Amino acid sequence: MNKLEMTEKIMVAKAEKQLTWEKMGKALGCSHVWLTSVCLGMNSAPKDTAFSLTEYLGLEDDVAHALMVYPTKVWDQAVPTDPLIYRLYEVVGVYGETLKEVIQEKFGDGIMSAIDFSMDVDKIEDPKGDRVLLTLNGKFLPYKSW
Structure with a gap:
């Protein structure tokens, strides 16, 4: 299972159970922002978290294995070369979708x-x-x- 398939399964289960990232983070004892990023495929989860999440959502072990895979963090944009600007760009590239998901969950x-x-x-x-x-x-x- 690839990261995209993993994310799709997680998002379907999250919606079916009417969960929020914050509730999921509290239930699993981790940051909801970090958990969102993991579920969107931009970070990997340790084994215990991966299996706790799939058990919590009622998903198969192949989802847990995909959660543990180290992601390739790529986005289709020109990358700045100034080191400080590059690192800020990297933050948005890696966590941008996570921030969007969490902000829109809280605000609409x-x-x-x-x-x-x-x-x-x-x-x-x-x-x-x-x-x-x-x-x-x-x-x-x-x-x-x-």
Whole structure:
């Protein structure tokens, strides 16, 4: 089973059981954002998490095995060469679909504004190496029906 087939099975089971990523994350004892990324095929799951998830959703072992496979993280875009910009681009490439899924689950069908938007960058000192904290704060803009 490939990652696309795995994701399709998970999404069908999630919808049939009327689950949210947050509820699934709590039930499995992990971050719902990380779990979303795993289920969308952009990260791999450890064996125990993979089998716990498939048991929770009532799915076959082949789904658990696909969850454990290391993904190839590719997207069809030109990649910037500046190292810092590249890493931000990588974050969106790897977690973009995850963010979209989680945001739309919480807010509905729409987008985060980049016009009514603020961003903050903080440094968090850490003995293992300083950390970068990015805060992106955009107004939610729902799509309108007409």
